Amino acid sequence: MGVNAVRLRVRSGTALSLVSLAGLAAFCWPLLVTPGARIGQSAFAPWMFVLLLPLLLAVALAEIAEGGIDAKAIALLGVLGAVGAALRPLGTNVAGFEPMFFVLVHGGRVLGRGFGYLLGAVAMFASALITAGVGPWLPYQILGAAWVGFFAGCLPRARGRTEIAMLAAYGAVAAFAYGWLQNLGLWPFVGGMASSISYHPGAPLADNLGRFVAFNLATSLGFDLPRAIFTAILVAVTGRPVLLALRRAARRAAFEAPAGFDDRSD
Amino acid sequence: MRRRLHPGAWWLWALGLATAATRTTNPLLLLLVGAVTGTVVAACRSDDPWARAYGMFLRIGLVVVVVRLVFGAVFAAQAPGTTLFTLPSVTLPSWLAGVRVGGPVTAEGLAVAGYDALRLATVLICVGAANALAAPSRLLKSVPGALYEVGVAVVVAMTFAPQAVTHVRQVRDAQRLRGRSDRGIRALRRLAMPVLEGALDRSVQLAAAMDARGYGRTAAVPRARRRATAALVLGGLLAVCAGLYGLLDGQAPAALGAPMLVSGSVCAAAGLWLGGRRSPRTRYRPDPWALPEWVTGGSGLLAATAMTVTGLLGADGLRPAPGSAPGLPPLPAAGVLIALAPALLRGIRT
Numbered sequence: 355m356g357v358n359a360v361r362l363r364v365r366s367g368t369a370l371s372l373v374s375l376a377g378l379a380a381f382c383w384p385l386l387v388t389p390g391a392r393i394g395q396s397a398f399a400p401w402m403f404v405l406l407l408p409l410l411l412a413v414a415l416a417e418i419a420e421g422g423i424d425a426k427a428i429a430l431l432g433v434l435g436a437v438g439a440a441l442r443p444l445g446t447n448v449a450g451f452e453p454m455f456f457v458l459v460h461g462g463r464v465l466g467r468g469f470g471y472l473l474g475a476v477a478m479f480a481s482a483l484i485t486a487g488v489g490p491w492l493p494y495q496i497l498g499a500a501w502v503g504f505f506a507g508c509l510p511r512a513r514g515r516t517e518i519a520m521l522a523a524y525g526a527v528a529a530f531a532y533g534w535l536q537n538l539g540l541w542p543f544v545g546g547m548a549s550s551i552s553y554h555p556g557a558p559l560a561d562n563l564g565r566f567v568a569f570n571l572a573t574s575l576g577f578d579l580p581r582a583i584f585t586a587i588l589v590a591v592t593g594r595p596v597l598l599a600l601r602r603a604a605r606r607a608a609f610e611a612p613a614g615f616d617d618r619s620d
Numbered sequence: 621m622r623r624r625l626h627p628g629a630w631w632l633w634a635l636g637l638a639t640a641a642t643r644t645t646n647p648l649l650l651l652l653v654g655a656v657t658g659t660v661v662a663a664c665r666s667d668d669p670w671a672r673a674y675g676m677f678l679r680i681g682l683v684v685v686v687v688r689l690v691f692g693a694v695f696a697a698q699a700p701g702t703t704l705f706t707l708p709s710v711t712l713p714s715w716l717a718g719v720r721v722g723g724p725v726t727a728e729g730l731a732v733a734g735y736d737a738l739r740l741a742t743v744l745i746c747v748g749a750a751n752a753l754a755a756p757s758r759l760l761k762s763v764p765g766a767l768y769e770v771g772v773a774v775v776v777a778m779t780f781a782p783q784a785v786t787h788v789r790q791v792r793d794a795q796r797l798r799g800r801s802d803r804g805i806r807a808l809r810r811l812a813m814p815v816l817e818g819a820l821d822r823s824v825q826l827a828a829a830m831d832a833r834g835y836g837r838t839a840a841v842p843r844a845r846r847r848a849t850a851a852l853v854l855g856g857l858l859a860v861c862a863g864l865y866g867l868l869d870g871q872a873p874a875a876l877g878a879p880m881l882v883s884g885s886v887c888a889a890a891g892l893w894l895g896g897r898r899s900p901r902t903r904y905r906p907d908p909w910a911l912p913e914w915v916t917g918g919s920g921l922l923a924a925t926a927m928t929v930t931g932l933l934g935a936d937g938l939r940p941a942p943g944s945a946p947g948l949p950p951l952p953a954a955g956v957l958i959a960l961a962p963a964l965l966r967g968i969r970t
Contacts, residue, residue, distance in 0.1 A: 416767055417895075424827075428835070429773075431773040433819045436776070
């Protein structure tokens with residue numbers, strides 16, 4: 355429940371869906387690839403996606419901006435992106451604490467899914483510029499964070515405690531899914547690990563899926579689970595005041611108020 | 621009055637140094653990078669308010685090192701090696717196998733955490749140097765047209781952080797003047813909410829200022845070009861998706877794979893370029909890009925290249941084993957020292 359600070363039109367929505375489809379392929383291709391496909395044997399395959407994703411992201415962001423984004427949305431995007439980016443170095447990779455997500459969840463919830471998508475991308479990009487995060491993993495992280503913000507804007511109507519509970523549950527699910535997707539994106543790069551859990555090109559889906567789950571359990575379930583719990587707690591604790599503050603700002607900015615000149619000259 | 625360097629040159633220089641820093645965990649090299657940025661900032665900085673950003677980023681870097689060391693000791697204890705001291709340990713259930721709290725803290729474990737933290741701090745210091753040297757408002761001009769709005773948002777995000785720090789200090793001073801304690805969870809909340817509210821208020825003010833100056837306005841795009849852009853972008857994206865399908869499915873015809881993907885990418889890039897025409901912006905007093913800019917940006921890129929090449933050649937010294945004394949590999953060190961060029965340039969030009 356909230357305003358739509360950045361409207362998604364048919365064209366930008368279509369572009370966003372296509373980019374998300376290609377992005378999903380960039381994450382999940384090790385599981386999707388069928389026996390006999392040439393990409394499975396190529397060592398260049400993961401890098402192809404690393405090169406492709408920035409272009410796709412640039413197209414998606416340009417299309418959303420083309421569909422209509424005003425100065426108020428840009429300013430809010432910048433400020434909330436700065437808050438998210440500033441929070442990121444406080445987290446540590448050790449146990450996967452990621453304080454940035456609560457900004458994306460609340461921002462996407464109050465200001466709409468188009469805004470949430472942009473917020474995830476801007477916050478992740480700005481935080482990568484500030485921390486030592488610029489690398490081949492950055493496009494994957496930007497896409498993941500953009501999805502977190504987007505789907506937060508798609509949640510159904512709710513009020514009061516129900517809303518906070520729903521957001522906390524969503525935060526937990528989103529943080530967990532984000533961790534799994536990042537692992538899936540990382541998986542083909544990690545070749546030198548124990549062979550029982552690394553990616554086998556061209557093997558049947560069930561085999562690779564089993565190996566991936568084992569890889570995920572071995573490397574990061576201990577990170578994913580605390581991160582999901584931590585995100586849910588943070589969303590629940592900050593929920594009321596932050597949602598109020600954001601709604602007040604959105605109301606003051608008057609996003610959906612039509613503005614224009616009156617034709618009457620008399 | 622001496623002309624200011626193009627902000628892009630400073631960012632290129634700083635990002636080159638930051639890239640060099642991300643390629644290594646050798647503390648000597650990292651400290652060398654920090655010293656080089658400090659020298660250049662001391663030689664080239666102006667009297668503008670953002671020139672103080674360097675000291676702030678230096679302090680943030682110190683905080684990062686301390687926090688990471690503490691977390692490394694508490695969460696990542698029990699690494700193999702020489703035990704320094706033992707923390708009381710809590711064994712979490714087996715389904716939380718990734719998290720260990722407490723236990724023996726080893727010198728090697730602390731060294732790994734410390735090197736990693738020092739790398740992060742060095743990158744922060746490089747970014748701080750760019751913040752101190754490059755005028756952020758001038759960087760707004762250099763974003764490509766199609767990403768203009770998002771670029772503005774990123775620049776706002778990058779420049780807002782120092783203001784937020786100032787605001788935190790003001791709110792804390794105000795709380796102290798009222799005789800309230802500034803410690804504890806409740807004080808943190810008393811501090812955080814005014815800062816967030818102030819940030820949101822300032823964003824509305826910023827938006828009004830931007831609106832008044834015509835930001836976010838787009839040119840009237842002819843219908844034909846608008847349609848061409850849409851066709852290029854959507855067609856290109858469709859082709860990319862089809863190409864990915866062709867690459868992933870072994871039974872798909874070969875023509876559906878790589879050729880489709882490449883042509884789709886080219887179409888999407890063309891659409892991006894054509895879409896950029898909707899924000900035709902003239903530049904008021906454009907920053908020239910001349911020899912000093914080439915030297916500055918190039919020196920940063922050389923530092924990054926030297927470090928990357930050393931890493932690709934597999935030479936030792938970039939990632940010293942914890943527990944042994946790190947050496948100073950000559951090629952990366954020379955590359956980092958080249959990045960002193962802007963300071964020397966400044967000396968020659970005065």
